[in-house]
Amino acid sequence: MADSSKKMSLMGLTTLVTVNMMGSGIIMLPTSMAQLGAVSLLSWIVTAVGSMAIAYCFSQCGIYCPRSGGLSAYTEEAHAKSGFFLCSYLYFLSLAIANVAVAISAVGYMTSFVPWLGSGAIPLFTGTVGLLWLTTVANFGGPGITGKIGAITVWGVIIPVAGLSIIGWFWFKPDLLVAAWNPNDLPISEAISKAIPLTLWAFLGMESAAQASDAVEDPKRTVPLACLFGTLGAAVVYVLSTTVIQGIIPNAELANSSAPFALVYAHMFNPTVGNIIMALAVMACVGSLLGWQFTLAQTAKMTADQGMFLKLFAKVNARNAPIVGMLVCGVLQTLLALSTISPNASAQFGKLVSLAAVTNLIPYVTAATGLLVMMHKAKVGVGIHLRNTTLLLVAVAYSLYALYACGTDAVFGGSLVLVFGYLLYGFLAKRFVGAAPTAGQP
Amino acid sequence: MNVKPTKTQNLLLVCLLALVPVLADANTLERVRASNAFTLGYVPDFAPFSVEAADKASGYAMDLCLKIADRVKSELGLPELEIRYQPVSGVEQVSAVSSGKVDILCTPTAPTLERRKTVSYSVPIYTAGLSVVVRQDAPPALLNVLNGKVAHTGPTWRATINRGLSNQTYAAIAGGITDTWIRHQLRLLGVVANLVTVENTDAGLKLVADGKADAFFAERLMLNNLLSTHYPDANLILLERIFEYAPTVMTVDRDDEDFRLLVDTTLSEMYRSGEIEQAFDKHLGGASDTAKKLFKVYAIPD
Numbered sequence: 001m002a003d004s005s006k007k008m009s010l011m012g013l014t015t016l017v018t019v020n021m022m023g024s025g026i027i028m029l030p031t032s033m034a035q036l037g038a039v040s041l042l043s044w045i046v047t048a049v050g051s052m053a054i055a056y057c058f059s060q061c062g063i064y065c066p067r068s069g070g071l072s073a074y075t076e077e078a079h080a081k082s083g084f085f086l087c088s089y090l091y092f093l094s095l096a097i098a099n100v101a102v103a104i105s106a107v108g109y110m111t112s113f114v115p116w117l118g119s120g121a122i123p124l125f126t127g128t129v130g131l132l133w134l135t136t137v138a139n140f141g142g143p144g145i146t147g148k149i150g151a152i153t154v155w156g157v158i159i160p161v162a163g164l165s166i167i168g169w170f171w172f173k174p175d176l177l178v179a180a181w182n183p184n185d186l187p188i189s190e191a192i193s194k195a196i197p198l199t200l201w202a203f204l205g206m207e208s209a210a211q212a213s214d215a216v217e218d219p220k221r222t223v224p225l226a227c228l229f230g231t232l233g234a235a236v237v238y239v240l241s242t243t244v245i246q247g248i249i250p251n252a253e254l255a256n257s258s259a260p261f262a263l264v265y266a267h268m269f270n271p272t273v274g275n276i277i278m279a280l281a282v283m284a285c286v287g288s289l290l291g292w293q294f295t296l297a298q299t300a301k302m303t304a305d306q307g308m309f310l311k312l313f314a315k316v317n318a319r320n321a322p323i324v325g326m327l328v329c330g331v332l333q334t335l336l337a338l339s340t341i342s343p344n345a346s347a348q349f350g351k352l353v354s355l356a357a358v359t360n361l362i363p364y365v366t367a368a369t370g371l372l373v374m375m376h377k378a379k380v381g382v383g384i385h386l387r388n389t390t391l392l393l394v395a396v397a398y399s400l401y402a403l404y405a406c407g408t409d410a411v412f413g414g415s416l417v418l419v420f421g422y423l424l425y426g427f428l429a430k431r432f433v434g435a436a437p438t439a440g441q442p
Numbered sequence: 443m444n445v446k447p448t449k450t451q452n453l454l455l456v457c458l459l460a461l462v463p464v465l466a467d468a469n470t471l472e473r474v475r476a477s478n479a480f481t482l483g484y485v486p487d488f489a490p491f492s493v494e495a496a497d498k499a500s501g502y503a504m505d506l507c508l509k510i511a512d513r514v515k516s517e518l519g520l521p522e523l524e525i526r527y528q529p530v531s532g533v534e535q536v537s538a539v540s541s542g543k544v545d546i547l548c549t550p551t552a553p554t555l556e557r558r559k560t561v562s563y564s565v566p567i568y569t570a571g572l573s574v575v576v577r578q579d580a581p582p583a584l585l586n587v588l589n590g591k592v593a594h595t596g597p598t599w600r601a602t603i604n605r606g607l608s609n610q611t612y613a614a615i616a617g618g619i620t621d622t623w624i625r626h627q628l629r630l631l632g633v634v635a636n637l638v639t640v641e642n643t644d645a646g647l648k649l650v651a652d653g654k655a656d657a658f659f660a661e662r663l664m665l666n667n668l669l670s671t672h673y674p675d676a677n678l679i680l681l682e683r684i685f686e687y688a689p690t691v692m693t694v695d696r697d698d699e700d701f702r703l704l705v706d707t708t709l710s711e712m713y714r715s716g717e718i719e720q721a722f723d724k725h726l727g728g729a730s731d732t733a734k735k736l737f738k739v740y741a742i743p744d
Contacts, residue, residue, distance in 0.1 A: 023600030032598070098601035105603055201599035256635065288600070346603075347582050353603060354596030406597045 007320070008216040010225055012147030013209055015154045016291045017230025018237075021205035022157055023288040024105040026238070027261065027281050030245045032198050034254035038180045038246045039188060040195030041239070047196065048235040050398030051203035055231035057368040057395045058210055059224030060388055064374035066220040069302050070210040071363045077370035077377075081308075081432050082425050087366050088303035089421045090359040091211075095296040096329060097356040099289060100336045101349075103131045106285040112259070112278060121341045128337045135290040136330040139297065142319030143215035146294045153287025156280040157237075160261045165240030171268050172247040180251035200402050202238060204360055206231045207367070208295045214302060215294075215320065297326045307431055351413060358406050358414030364399040368392055469698040470545050471518065479524040480514055482507045483544030483693075486529045489667045490725045491568070492549045499527050499548075502725035503692070506567055506709065507548035509717070513708045536561055539693045546705065550690035562696040564705045566689035566740045567718075568726075569733060573662035573684055575650055575669065578677040584610060584656060589683055610635040613646045613655040624659070643668055651678055659685070666727060682730060689740070706742055713741035 008016070033040040061074040069076070069084065071091060076084040107127035111118030117127045139146050182191060209227040213219040216226075245264050246254065257263045259278055266274030297313075301322040304314035313325035339349035371392055375385055403411060474480050484492035484499045484507075492501040508525070515523045530538045535551060538544045540560045552570065553563045574588050583594055594602065612624055616639035624637055638655060640646040646658040647668055658665075665680050694702050712718045718737060722729040729737070 021600070025598070025600040025602065098599075101601035101603050108603075197598060201597045204599050343579055343581075350582065350603060351596075353601050356601060357597035357599050360599075402597075407595050410596045 008143050008147040008212065008222075010217075010222045012151060013212060013216050013222055013226035014229045014233065016147065016150050016212065016294075017206060017209045017226050018233045019150060019154050019157055019284065019288045020208045020291045020295070021203055021230065021234045022161070022237070022284070023205065023292070024102050024109070024285040025202060026157070026161055026241075027109065027259070027285065029198070029202070029238070030242050030254060030260035030264075031257050033195065033242050034180065034246060034249075034251055034257075034260075036186075036191055036195050036198070037182045037184060037251065038177050038243075039182045039186075039191040040198060041243055041246070042188075042192050043195035043199045044235075044239045044242075046192075047199040047203065047398075048239065050394065050401075051206065051231055051235065052228075053391045053394040053398060054203075054364060054368065055206045055227050056391050057371055057388070058207055059227045061367065061371050061374060062210060062213070062224040062227065063220065064371070064378050066213075068214045069306065070213055070299065071207055071367040072299075072303060072306075074210070074367035074370040074374075075363065077373040079366055079370070082422075082429070083366055084306065085303070085308045085425045085428060086418065086421045087363040088299060088308065089424065090418065091363045092296065092299050092303070092309075093417065094356040094360040095292060095299065096332055097336065097352050098360070099292045099296060100128070100132065100333050101353045101356075102285065102289050102292065103128045103135075103333075103337070104340060106131055106282060106289060109259075109278070109282045109285060112275075113282075125337060125340045128340055129334050131286065131289065132293075132333050132337065133330055135286065135293045136326050138290055139294050139326060140317070140319075140321050140323055142317070142321040143212070143294070145319070146290060150287055150291055153283050153290065156282070156284025156287060160265065160277045160280050160284075161241045162237050164244060164261065164264060165237055168241070168244035168248060168264070168268070172244055174247060176250060177243075177247040180246050180254075183251050183255075197405055199238070200405055201357060203231060203234065204357065206234075207364070208291065210367075211295045211299050211302075215298060293326070293329070296329055297322050300325045300329065308428055351409065354406065354410035355413035355417065358403060358410050359417055361399055361403050361406070362414065362418065365396055368395050368399070470542075470695045470701040471514075471698060471704075473542060474514060474523070474545060475518055475520070478520060478522070479526050480511050481526040481528050481544045481546075482511070483528050483530045483535075483538050483547040483549075485532060485535065485547075485549040488549050494529060497527065499529075502721055503548040503550055503567065505721050505725070506712070506718075507546060507692070509712060510546065510705055510708045513704055517704060535693065539695060542695070545695075545701075547693035549692075551693060552688055553691050557693075558696075560696060561693050562702055563691040564694060564702065565709050565742060566691050566736075567709060568690050569684070569736050570688040570690045571662050571684035572659055572686045572688075573665055573680060575647060575658045575660075575665050575678050575680050576656065577650060577653070578679055580656065580679075585681075588657060588681055610657065611638060611655045612636070613638050613640050613649050613658040615640060615642060615646060615660055644672070647673060647678065670727070684732070689736075710741040710743075713737045 058074070065074055065077060067073050072084045072087040075087040104124070107117050107124055110127065117123050138149060182188070184191075186194070206227055209223050209230060213223050216222045245260060248264055249257070249260070249267060254260055254263070261281055262274040262278040265277040300309055300313035301316070303309040304311055304325070312328065313322060315324045316322050336349070339345040369392070371388060375388060380388075406414075482499070482504070484504060486492065486494040486499070488501070490501055491503040492499050511523070511525050515521055528538070528544045530544060530547060535547055536557050539547050550568045550570070576584065576588065586592065586594070612635050614624065614637060624635065638649070640649060643660050643664045646655070646660055647665070649655040650658045651673060662680070662684060669678055669680060692705065694705055709718075719729050719734070722733065
């Protein structure tokens with residue numbers, strides 16, 4: 001099949017999901033956790049279980065609803081056309097904003113190699129826009145190329161982070177971990193509740209498997225597996241790496257490090273190795289940006305295919321890449337990146353980034369609840385129904401908690417954006433008058 | 443023989459005992475009356491509290507001392523009382539008062555129990571405290587932390603902007619507050635920081651102005667004064683927050699409670715009448731809300 005070579009394999013998609021989730025967040029995670037002490041590791045129990053429940057629900061959705069559309073298609077099962085539109089709209093907005101933020105962070109990490117980038121507002125802006133366009137253009141080659149580039153950049157995560165999870169144990173000293181357990185002498189319950197926000201959102205991104213369903217081989221099998229394996233892989237790597245690192249570097253030093261993975265490799269080997277690790281981590285960060293730009297364009301394309309976004313997002317080239325849509329996204333993001341120029345504007349942009357987490361989480365609830373209708377349509381057995389419903393409740397409870405924890409400001413902004421979406425859909429709704437309802441029974 | 447002390451003998455004894463402290467160390471008010479001069483001690487070059495000007499001194503503390511001198515004049519009925527100004531070096535602050543070289547040390551100092559063994563103190567006249575200076579373009583996360591808030595509120599996810607090497611450098615005066623203090627205060631709030639020490643306030647401000655440090659911790663009023671005199675357009679700002687409050691006082695003789703009462707009465711009345719607030723406006727760039735609350739705390743009721 002000539003077409004399949006341009007599509008992504010299971011391995012490619014799993015990689016994409018894992019790298020997407022870790023993104024630029026993993027680079028500083030050990031420092032944040034060390035500031036609270038090793039006791040923060042307990043929060044992984046809560047967050048990993050919750051995230052696996054969401055990933056499980058999405059993979060079940062992928063099995064019962066193999067049509068194109070990702071989260072939006074799952075949403076439509078229970079929440080009809082307006083649900084499809086709102087889901088796409090919120091998710092698209094989330095990615096468009098988040099990707100700019102990832103680019104800004106990536107440029108920040110690059111400053112240790114190219115000091116010019118850190119020398120002022122204009123270099124930062126130039127670097128950010130350059131990176132956004134680099135990752136946009138790299139996606140012009142279509143999903144196959146994106147998957148191949150991802151297969152290279154993923155080593156930026158595998159070597160420093162996953163590698164540490166394996167070889168780090170040779171340098172591991174249990175007494176260091178014990179000493180780092182609770183350096184601030186907080187009550188355990190308080191320490192955990194302070195630590196949960198550090199790990200709570202670390203799994204956002206597991207849905208990117210579903211968003212790529214148009215661009216993968218055999219999506220009915222690939223999407224659910226990639227979603228599960230990707231999340232599981234990220235969970236294992238997160239837990240192991242953040243545990244082992246606290247047994248190698250004394251707590252005070254780790255809590256005060258701006259490049260914890262580079263620090264640990266410099267400690268295990270020598271500073272040169274530390275610098276190489278830092279470079280690899282930056283490469284992984286750029287790789288994840290590539291994956292997210294791809295997901296952004298795919299989300300727009302799928303929605304345009306349903307007649308809900310402008311048609312230009314749906315146009316693909318011979319290599320199955322929606323180039324025009326990518327260019328439009330690139331221009332939109334360049335405008336967002338202008339915020340880096342003034343401190344006031346960056347403070348405002350920081351609020352948008354928090355809001356983007358909210359608009360990323362709302363689709364989780366709308367999509368996961370679609371599973372209830374899918375199971376009804378598929379007339380599944382009582383046992384499966386009970387198991388899926390239980391995990392669905394866990395997933396939704398986790399999503400609601402994550403939304404709650406986003407804080408008043410972020411949820412406030414997210415709500416305004418959501419309500420504005422209803423206005424937009426009002427203009428679109430006439431297109432679907434007379435069409436047979438696609439979901440729900442009379 | 444069983445002699446019963448008479449009433450006269452008792453009175454004599456009381457009078458003798460009352461003379462003992464006077465003999466040991468002539469008290470302030472007696473000395474002022476005898477010499478017809480009231481000597482104000484001050485530490486020169488301690489702007490904006492006390493600055494040498496010709497053969498006099500000016501500043502916030504000097505204005506307060508002149509008010510006290512006015513009251514001494516009226517209470518002792520000495521309208522022609524001479525006001526003398528006596529510069530005192532930093533090390534002889536305590537001995538200048540206890541030896542009677544000066545009648546009052548106007549320049550505010552931080553009281554200690556050890557010094558209370560030789561001198562006494564007025565009610566507080568100024569709340570010193572540890573404050574911090576940053577550059578105008580300080581990142582919001584740093585400002586949040588220094589203002590006692592969590593560096594970053596809202597979700598921490600892959601998109602949370604992290605400029606990578608967001609390592610902050612804090613400066614403090616050597617021998618002052620310590621590395622441990624800063625770490626203890628700021629670590630839980632989630633900022634990565636290095637600490638460097640400097641010789642004096644000037645050197646610390648220079649580090650921040652040159653971008654070699656992100657925040658400099660030092661005494662608020664000295665910071666305020668240096669900022670307005672040496673760094674009018676260096677883009678440095680002093681945050682409102684005071685980390686550790688330290689009330690400072692005037693030093694008086696330990697053995698003259700009447701004089702101390704006179705000083706405290708004058709200051710308490712100035713607090714209540716708003717005169718201290720005017721002195722703040724004149725010398726200290728205005729009183730913050732916290733300072734105004736403390737005025738009520740420091741003034742002793744009638």
